[in-house]
């Protein structure tokens with residue numbers, strides 16, 4: 001059995017540190033927005049290389065609040081991609097805006113900046129690139145278009161903790177960077193959690209109000225806000241895990257390098273790390289013309305191989321009223337048919353990665369390819 005990930009094994013490796021953090025919080029009697037959250041915000045901001053970080057309830061809410069902080073009016077448009085977790089699009093609609101999709105680059109699987117100009121209208125307010133799989137989108141041309149049209153750039157960095165673009169950490173390149181601490185992310189809580197980072201003190205101030213009813217002073221709302229808070233237990237756990245993030249990301253990169261070497265002769269396409277940045281391999285995604293058969297074969301042989309994502313958002317039942325049918329985003333649609341995610345969690349061993357590769361070679365030779 002080669003599992004997709006093994007969070008129990010990861011916990012065993014940091015049990016003492018985590019248990020001490022949890023006990024500290026339980027003994028303190030303070031559970032929401034306290035010292036642990038303040039310390040974690042400071043430590044995470046320093047890690048990303050920005051002055052401000054605001055802890056919130058989830059990655060979806062990080063995106064939602066980031067959009068609210070940009071003062072969107074109902075009917076405003078936000079340009080993003082359809083090849084993403086549905087959360088990206090759900091957050092845009094939660095903020096009252098309309099998602100507008102551009103296609104992706106087939107090599108990086110991220111936003112194709114050359115499509116942006118065509119989609120900008122008088123009500124476009126923001127561009128929301130997604131650093132999918134742990135690879136940062138090509139931010140430089142995206143920022144150029146945004147500056148020209150006075151649009152905000154919000155990075156969906158929910159899969160990119162520690163990834164880099166031209167030497168800068170994902171999340172620190174645009175106006176706002178949004179992270180998720182869903183348990184399986186490269187930096188994961190033991191529950192839900194999220195964070196928004198920024199270098200803009202005004203946006204940081206607005207975000208800290210928005211996450212708690214607009215309170216500057218308790219029980220008195222200075223702006224309309226919601227309740228989206230990171231809790232003390234998750235912050236204490238995440239503080240421990242942040243200290244291991246670079247070491248875990250290095251293991252993911254090592255596994256990815258091993259896959260790339262062992263699958264050099266394979267027919268399927270291995271992922272490409274763009275020269276402008278550093279991939280953090282939240283997911284190691286290959287592309288295969290016989291994806292479904294390969295996934296079944298791997299699963300039958302005990303390998304946890306998943307598809308991220310099988311149906312692009314614009315083709316999902318819930319989003320039919322956006323009016324984009326099959327053929328609207330050809331690269332996105334082709335990727336959805338071909339992508340397959342192989343296990344790359346840091347807890348896996350090189351032998352396990354080798355085992356997955358042996359099975360792929362066996363599958364391809366049985367197909368006569």
Ligand SMILES: *Cc1c(COP(=O)(O)O)cnc(C)c1O
Pocket residue numbers: 058059060061084085087088130132156158159180181182192193194
């Ligand atoms: C996980 C994820 C989110 C949402 O984060 P949650 O914490 O689950 O709400 C948003 N965008 C992307 C790309 C994600 O992978």
